[in-house]
Amino acid sequence: MPNDPQPEIYPPSPEVIAAACVKDRDEQAVRASRDLEAFWAERAQEFEWFKPWDKVLDDSNKPFFKWFVGARTNIAYNCLDRHIKTWRRNKLALIWEGEKGELRTFSYHALNREVCRFANVLRSMGVKKGDRVTIYMGRVPELPIAMLACAKVGAVHSVVYGGFSVEALHGRIEDSQSNIVITCDGSWMNGKIVELKNIVDEALKRCATVEHVIVVKRTGQPVQMESGRDYWFDDLMGLPVAKSLPGTRSDTEVMDAEDPLFMLYTSGTTGKPKAILHTHGGYMVGVATTLQWAFDLKEEDRWWCTADPGWITGHSYIVYGPLLLGATSFMYEGAPTFPYPNRWWSMVEKYGITVFYTAPTAIRGLMRFGEAWPNRHDLSGLRMLGSVGEPINPEAWRWYHRVIGKGKCPIIDTWWQTETGMFMITPLPSMPLKPGSASKPFPGVEADVYDESGTPVAVGEEGFLVLKNPWPAMMRTIYNDPDRYVKQYWTKYPGVYFTGDSARKDADGYFWVIGRVDDVIKVSGYRLGTAEVESALVSHPAVAEAAAIGLPHEIKGHAIHTYVILKAGHEPSEALAEELKIHVGHETGPIAKPEKITFVKQLPKTRSGKIMRRVLKARAQGLSEGDLTTLEE
Numbered sequence: 172m173p174n175d176p177q178p179e180i181y182p183p184s185p186e187v188i189a190a191a192c193v194k195d196r197d198e199q200a201v202r203a204s205r206d207l208e209a210f211w212a213e214r215a216q217e218f219e220w221f222k223p224w225d226k227v228l229d230d231s232n233k234p235f236f237k238w239f240v241g242a243r244t245n246i247a248y249n250c251l252d253r254h255i256k257t258w259r260r261n262k263l264a265l266i267w268e269g270e271k272g273e274l275r276t277f278s279y280h281a282l283n284r285e286v287c288r289f290a291n292v293l294r295s296m297g298v299k300k301g302d303r304v305t306i307y308m309g310r311v312p313e314l315p316i317a318m319l320a321c322a323k324v325g326a327v328h329s330v331v332y333g334g335f336s337v338e339a340l341h342g343r344i345e346d347s348q349s350n351i352v353i354t355c356d357g358s359w360m361n362g363k364i365v366e367l368k369n370i371v372d373e374a375l376k377r378c379a380t381v382e383h384v385i386v387v388k389r390t391g392q393p394v395q396m397e398s399g400r401d402y403w404f405d406d407l408m409g410l411p412v413a414k415s416l417p418g419t420r421s422d423t424e425v426m427d428a429e430d431p432l433f434m435l436y437t438s439g440t441t442g443k444p445k446a447i448l449h450t451h452g453g454y455m456v457g458v459a460t461t462l463q464w465a466f467d468l469k470e471e472d473r474w475w476c477t478a479d480p481g482w483i484t485g486h487s488y489i490v491y492g493p494l495l496l497g498a499t500s501f502m503y504e505g506a507p508t509f510p511y512p513n514r515w516w517s518m519v520e521k522y523g524i525t526v527f528y529t530a531p532t533a534i535r536g537l538m539r540f541g542e543a544w545p546n547r548h549d550l551s552g553l554r555m556l557g558s559v560g561e562p563i564n565p566e567a568w569r570w571y572h573r574v575i576g577k578g579k580c581p582i583i584d585t586w587w588q589t590e591t592g593m594f595m596i597t598p599l600p601s602m603p604l605k606p607g608s609a610s611k612p613f614p615g616v617e618a619d620v621y622d623e624s625g626t627p628v629a630v631g632e633e634g635f636l637v638l639k640n641p642w643p644a645m646m647r648t649i650y651n652d653p654d655r656y657v658k659q660y661w662t663k664y665p666g667v668y669f670t671g672d673s674a675r676k677d678a679d680g681y682f683w684v685i686g687r688v689d690d691v692i693k694v695s696g697y698r699l700g701t702a703e704v705e706s707a708l709v710s711h712p713a714v715a716e717a718a719a720i721g722l723p724h725e726i727k728g729h730a731i732h733t734y735v736i737l738k739a740g741h742e743p744s745e746a747l748a749e750e751l752k753i754h755v756g757h758e759t760g761p762i763a764k765p766e767k768i769t770f771v772k773q774l775p776k777t778r779s780g781k782i783m784r785r786v787l788k789a790r791a792q793g794l795s796e797g798d799l800t801t802l803e804e
């Protein structure tokens with residue numbers, strides 16, 4: 172911990188330093204702080220711009236920052252076309268394994284062909300620049316293909332995680348005003364089928380804007396196909412229009428650097444998830460640079476980010492980041508323990524994975540099964556490991572380092588958010604590591620820890636984590652709600668970005684992120700709003716009121732605990748608690764299923780009627796309830 176007089180430090184090995192593309196993080200940080208625009212402009216030179224920028228950063232209308240102003244580009248062009256003009260044409264871009272063991276591979280040339288075809292399909296369905304397209308799929312190659320095809324035609328993709336359910340999907344389709352939904356018949360997870368198409372059908376009954384549904388056949392069980400609305404992906408890809416002129420190449424839309432690339436819904440303090448908007452130019456530069464520097468990604472590496480493309484980690488570091496760097500990326504469809512807890516390690520061995528990036532919850536979950544499972548496999552090809560999504564407890568860090576990394580792989584603990592688009596606080600491999608600390612800000616990023624009044628706190632003290640200057644992959648706004656963007660992120664400390672996290676900084680300037688300070692719960696690294704769970708609960712006919720909180724959980728980090736007041740005429744019972752859990756799973760998704768439901772007669776509230784979740788949390792943990800002056804009698 173930060174106040175420890177003798178903190179545990181893992182210095183970089185000479186081999187790691189020799190290989191590192193950035194030998195001295197502090198030198199780069201000083202360069203960036205002297206001239207932020209020159210720093211990022213240099214990184215941007217790596218890419219193809221159809222027209223160069225007039226200005227790197229426009230901060231004249233804070234907090235609506237603009238990057239690479241006046242430039243024209245397209246991120247899909249930089250992910251694909253740029254490489255197929257070189258020897259990378261025949262390099263593997265994507266290796267995919269299905270949960271049942273199927274293997275599919277795509278060279279850059281092949282991936283580009285599929286993306287071009289699908290871009291043609293989208294265009295033929297009338298999709299044009301600026302249109303929103305909802306993608307709700309399992310982890311199959313058609314998911315990145317769909318994302319890239321949207322980018323290519325200038326449409327804005329809105330990927331909804333395939334683990335979300337009817338109401339969550341419905342809300343996101345409606346808010347984004349998508350005309351097209353791309354989905355699968357189903358997806359494989361833990362040997363079972365997740366009925367994606369059925370969920371889409373149910374969600375669409377609640378909203379009428381969608382004209383077409385494109386369905387990838389993955390699991391093959393019978394699904395309803397509504398004539399004139401629903402089309403099979405493969406049928407469309409076989410049409411002459413998909414292969415149309417010239418030679419299956421569809422033209423890439425020329426985008427302004429600031430044109431939107433995607434929106435991604437994430438949970439915040441209110442019930443309505445917000446759509447975080449990212450753009451083509453700055454996002455491209457930020458994501459590629461951070462991936463290359465933090466993981467020291469080399470041409471010959473095999474990169475595996477275990478996230479789902481439905482979350483920001485998948486957007487930035489399965490799809491866009493690796494392709495921008497011309498890397499070979501591995502993607503796996505299913506569960507880490509299917510059929511046995513060695514599944515991941517067997518694939519690390521089989522595909523020669525060299526750099527592996529996952530979440531603390533997964534590490535803790537696999538740790539539980541013991542060392543024998545990973546020890547059955549040759550993991551010696553690994554040279555770098557990563558962690559993301561929540562603080563990694565030192566015990567899990569040490570296990571990951573010793574058992575998976577054999578004591579030789581640096582652990583890159585990356586702190587960032589859907590909103591930041593790219594790593595913000597992360598070690599670079601050439602830095603000493605401290606288990607549990609994400610270490611220092613990426614060069615060009617200025618982070619600090621403030622007290623309530625906006626004064627930096629003393630070394631070792633807890634406070635609010637803030638970011639003090641703009642970065643290229645930063646969110647631009649909340650789709651359709653710019654006021655909420657300003658209020659939520661830039662108002663607590665005017666001109667400074669409020670992360671919603673608490674943290675400490677130690678005497679070496681290392682950051683120790685503690686967790687959320689708002690009504691967001693991180694369950695197994697997934698981000699959920701208390702309000703989303705509560706609104707799912709109150710949509711059940713027996714529930715009058717509900718409150719959700721996150722309580723520490725050994726594997727998941729946090730688990731959802733809920734308190735429910737029943738409507739008159741309904742009695743608490745085990746069976747009803749179970750029914751409510753299933754109801755939340757059906758409405759929001761299995762990840763939102765409460766761990767525990769407690770029936771209560773009253774909830775602690777402020778006089779203005781707001782539920783005091785911190786009181787519930789303190790009571791549940793037997794802690795002091797703090798200041799109760801606002802508590803209603």
Ligand code: PRX
Binds near residue numbers: 587
């Ligand atoms: O609380 C922090 C936690 O995850 C939040 C962001 O969640 P999301 O937008 O879903 O993005 C997750 C993937 C980038 C943060 O506010 N978090 C993320 N990474 C870390 C972390 N907490 C501690 N250490 C991390 N490395």
